[in-house]
Every structure is written in structure tokens, then in C-alpha cells.
Amino acid sequence: MLFADAAARIEASARELWPGRTVRLGARIPSVTCYVQNIDVDGRGLVAKVSYLGVSIVSLLRGARGDWPAVRAAQADYVTAPGALVGREAAQLRLMEKVPGLAVCPVAGARNGVLFTGRVLGPTLTDLLIAAPEHSAELLGRVTRSLQPLRFPALPRGAAVPQTPERGIRAVFVRKMRGAAGQLYLRRLGEERIRDGQEREQVRLLLVASVERLMRHRALSQPRCPALIHGDLKPEHLLFPEGADGAPVFLDPGLQYGGECADIAKLLSRTLLHLLATPYPPEAAERALAGIDVFVRAQARTPARAAGAQDLWLRRLVIMWLMDTVNITSSYLSAPAALPLPAPAPDLVGRALALAALVDRGSALLDADRTPMPRLWPRFLDAVRVLVRGETGAAR
Template identity: 50%
Template sequence: MTIDAHAAPALTRPTVAEVFVHAAARIHQAAAGIWPGEPVLLDAHVPSVTGYVHRARVGDRVLYGKTSILGVSLVSLLRGTRGSWPTVLQAQQEYEQRPDGLLVREAAQLRILSDPSGPQVCPVAGMRDGVIFTEAVPGPTLTDLLLVMPERTRELMEQPLAELRPLHRPGAARRLDPAGAIGERSIAGTFQRKFNEGADTYVDDLGAEHCDPETRAAIVELVRASVSRLRRLRMTLPAPVGTSLAFGDLKPEHVVFPAGPDCRPVLLDPGLLRGSPMVDLAKLLSRTVLVLITHRPGPAITRQILAGLALLALTRAGHLSARERRPWLRHLLTLWLIDTLNITTTYLSAPAALPLPRLGAAVVDRALALCLLVDAVSADLLDGGPGMGDRSLGRIAEVAA
């Protein structure tokens, strides 16, 4: 979420109703323009804090239509960082025609990735006036499968990463024009935008519409301390150089297994950017830990999933020497913490009227526990010492319980 201004006074901010009515109408109009003569029915809204998504029936096909307003998250927009609704509408008319719009780049990335040598991704059905339509991909997600077959955690997690091998190879960055990258979904870039030097008001307002005053005060204090530590830890990370690509938005709910767990998965919603494969591993681990903490599946399943995550990390670092593994693990854990803090604070800053996905609502419910976790592990990382990974797993298990 881009934070380039303090939140506007409530009376001048766009409302959820204004944004949703406009976005739904644009999706309907775009579908009618692409497929004239076909009946168009907007079936069900899909809760999201980034763009507006609606399942649509166009003739006999089920599609997902998504629109982005000014390329920023709905949370940012509804906080008033782009001005009043009339101001936003005027700017949106121009934004929809820009060749570098967020969803124009996403559609281009999906087409690039649809090459037979690349990962399996959801097909683009159409694009018009800033609205992208993708084919529905039925089947269980990685989240669903992890919770019912936790003993296969490492194997299941390896499958989307295996799909990304063509992107993770040196030289893969040549496939993507730098102007076509989606840097908005970068873990470190998002952290820098959210928690820049002028973000005090943003942090002060966290949980304003979701938490009681005592919980809010604790969360704000924990976030401030964690941001301070993570800024220092981020300075120790390797420079984001190299010639490989990262998928950029690899999350368990974006990995679908239409033919079951023993077949290749399909990946949704890319955010390709030039970066290390570590970016994809870190986000996948971060969001899987969120699944554990918000679903709380019980001690036995939690232990199995955490054991699978540990084995996955060990396997990924298997080619490194003992001396190299320590900074590698520090890098991975730092990115995990940054991503966890990014998404937790996004959900906490959402207006109460904005429908949240199930995971988002659960994150808000367990926000204090998540902030305590980030606070404790970031302190561990700064202190150093052996056993960083084991201590982190132990802390996750405690919170998930």
C-alpha cells in the first residue's frame, strides 16, 4: 500500500459504497464491450484490500473481473491518500488509459508467463479500460491442502517453487521489460513506502476501527519497535541485484491445484519483478505462517507444517557452506518478518466498512499475537547468536497454539 500523504479527514475520503458501485459498473461495462451480445452477470464480490474483484458470468463462462483505482490498494484509497472521491474519479479517467497501469502490466505478465516453458498461470480472457478478466481456476488451494495433509507440507510447498525455476534462473530478467515490473508488490519496497519517515500518523491510527483502546496502544508500541529493528536489519540484506525474476506475490491462496495435489499447480496474480528467488520463498513462508496463526489447526497439525517448513528451508540452503547458511537464514527471516508486518498493518488500517477476506479478518482478530511474534523474532535477529531458526519456529508454534 502506498503511503504518500497523511490520511484525509473522514468527511473528504471516498466511501466504500462510492468505490464499489463505480468499480462494479466498470467491470460490467468492460465485459459488455469485450463480449458484445453476451449476457453479463456480476455474480459475487471477492473481498480484497488491493483491487476490486468480482466473479462474473459472461455467457456460459465464469470469469474474474478485477479493476484497480489509481494503482493503489483499496485501503490506501479509502484512507484518503488520493484525495476526495471527485478528485479520484477525475484522475481515474486518465489512469484507465495509461499503458503502464497496474493491471495492464499484470495482464502482460500473465501472457509472458503463459509460454509453455514457464509456470502454469491463470489465462487472461480479456482486458479493457483498466479491467482485467481471467479464467476461473477451480480446485483446492495450497492453504486447503496444507490443512488436510500437513504431513506433505514440504512436498506441497516445493511444487509452486518448482514452477518458478524458469524465472529463478540467471538471465531470466531478460524476459521482462523493466517498465513492466510490478514493484508495488515488492516486500522491501512495500515496507519502505509504508514506514517512511513521515509514517507516524499511519502507525498511530493502526486498528482505529477494529481494536479496543488497550489493544490498539499495545499494537502501536510493538509496531514502532519492530519497524525500528527491521529498518536496521533491512540495511544488512544483500543488494537486490542479479538477473533472475521473482514471481513477487506467491501466497498459498494464489496456488491452486485443479487436478489435485499430485499434479502441477496453477499460479494466480503475478507481481513479477527483478529479484532473488529468496523473495518468493520468504513470501510463501510468511503467508503460510499466517495460515497457521489465524486458522489455529491444533498442535499436531501445527508441528507437522512447521517441520515441513523447516525442511524446505534446509533443502533450499543445502548447497551452502555452514558459514554461508547463517546470513542466508538471517536474510530469509528478515524478509519473512517484513512481509508479515506489511500485511498485518494493511489489514489493521482498513476501514471497518471494507469487507475483508477470511484471512484478513482472522489477522485483525489475532493482530496483537502477530505483532508480539514480529517483535520477539526481530529482537532475536538483532541479538544474533546460534539457533535463530529453531527459536523462530518455537515462537510460531506458541502463537499458533
């Protein structure tokens, strides 16, 4: 019912925005957050997005906001509210378009809680990393450099920045995992996604222990001097229309004020998940990880950071990397079996135990001792390397 309703909303909104034009709905794009679908308007390819009550599709299908009649009734008020999610995203994209040197997907229109953006063609960051893993440090560095105008924005004077703070890594982690509700959520993980009961219990135990450790470090994930960040920096939100030598185009922002390493943490967390789900020769994966190491060390050693600041930056990076991995893995594992999952989720569900073991080992390193983080970083990367060796390419 939800999917049929969303498709109907998209078609009706498109016909209101472009009366008399030929409107054809295309393929649905799997997502665990919003309903997303390709649409063609007089030969122009667009992407349409609908958010129900600002919560994920997984939560809605699990009954977090009541039954379907209750959701539909509440949605009628939500789409006209000034803080509706797709309205904020439209405003963010329009604001980002004004930042010199920053390329974003264009807003084609917004109506009745539906956002229409131009379809951007070209390889994603994941595609480029798969094709040339030896260039991973260079590609990741180009992404962060492209975002510098956002961190120090040349925005119109007095411009208001519509933010999406509820989608920050720490905010999502604390909201999902805190208290008795969080414990119940963790106990139910994998009920419809992991068939083997023993494996399901192992995944839960590892994640429960990891969440407890990461909760102790949650205050450290907040920066002292927040800057404006993309907020939802994933490989699939970075397209390169001009190929490997061109500039990235940014999709689906979640603008918020936070530490720049929050963007980097999500980018690296999701990049690793894509690498794990790709038929990738182990030696190519090793080259990609070597590039990630070079990139992270370069970011940690920027001239503005003294030795103590480097330690804190690296610690925040690892904390948020692990938090984000828990956030998205738990979303995949808690999704109803009838919900089509986006890439790389179907492959990652089968690797849930290996991912839970990585998070367990990484969070234990944070708790282990007072060893400076620049010395713990190689040990964390070794844990990542063990996971990659066991789960990529021929080793599968």
C-alpha cells in the first residue's frame, strides 16, 4: 500500500508541476529511508523522492508510526509542514548550487511532499574505485577538496541553512541504540534476514557488546568547532559525469553542522561495505585499503592539527566509522523480508557476522588502553584488512 501510494503521489505531483506534459513512471530505486523512483517528463529523466513522516521505510513497515491508515492521515499534515524532510533537501540543494565550485544535482521541482531532481549520469565513486583501486587516495582526496567551499561557504549574506541534524551519525546511533528500546531493537535484529539461528544470535551478541562500548565514547564524537558538512556522504551520492579525471557531483545532501571527519567516516564506512559486496580480487581490495590508509593519514596530518588534535581526530573518525557501520547494518538486518534492499545490502546481509566481528574488534581497540590513536589506527586497519581478505574476491 505504501509503495502504491508513493507512486501515485509522484505521478499526481508531476502532472501538477508540468501540466500537459507526458509523464511516465520508471523503475523504483530500492532504499531503506525514502521511496525513490525514476520518472520521465517529456523525455527528461528525473528522480522523484517521497519521505513519509521523515522516518525510514523500515521503521514505517515495522509499525513505528502506527498502521497504514494512521500513517496516511499523518502524512497529509506532514507534507505541508515547514520542516518536512524533502522540503529541507530541496532548499539545501538550491543553496549548494550557489556555492562556487560545488556541483550538485539540480532541483527540477517540489510539490505535495515530492522532490524531483535531475538525473545525473556517470560512474559513482564505487565504480571508479573498482576500476582503479590504486587511485583510491587521490579520488577520496578530490571528494574532500570539492567540499571545502561548503565548509567555508561563500553563501549569500544572511542565508539561512536548512539542516538535517537528525540524520547525523551520532544522532541516528543514539536514537536507535539507547536504553531499553535499543536493547529490544538489537535483540530482534535478523529475524527475517538471517535464517541460521546460531549465526543470528552471534551477530546480536557482538553488536550488543560493540554498542555498549561505542555508547561510552559517544560524547567524543561531537566536534568542538562544528562546520557545515554534507551530512550523508556515501559513494552512491557521488557521481563523476566526466569520469575519473572530473569533479564529483553531489546528490542527496543532509546538511548539518558537525565535524568534517563525520563526512569522511560515513564515506569510508560505506566505501568498505561496497568493496565487500563487489566481486573484487583480494589484491585489488588491498590496493584500495592502502589508498584509504594514505588518505586518512594525510587528513589527520593537516598543518592545522597538532599532535594531540591528530589523535583526537583519528579517534573520532574510528568511533563514527563504527557507529555508521552499526547504523546501516542494523537497518538492513531489521528490514522486513518483503522490502527490496539497495545495493550493496543483499550481499552484506550474508556477511553480517563478519561485519559484527569487525565492529566488535574495532570498538574493543578503543577501550583497550591509553595507546595514542596514531598507533591504534594500523591495528584497526588490520582488522578491516582481515575482513576484506575473508570476504572479497576468490576468498568468498
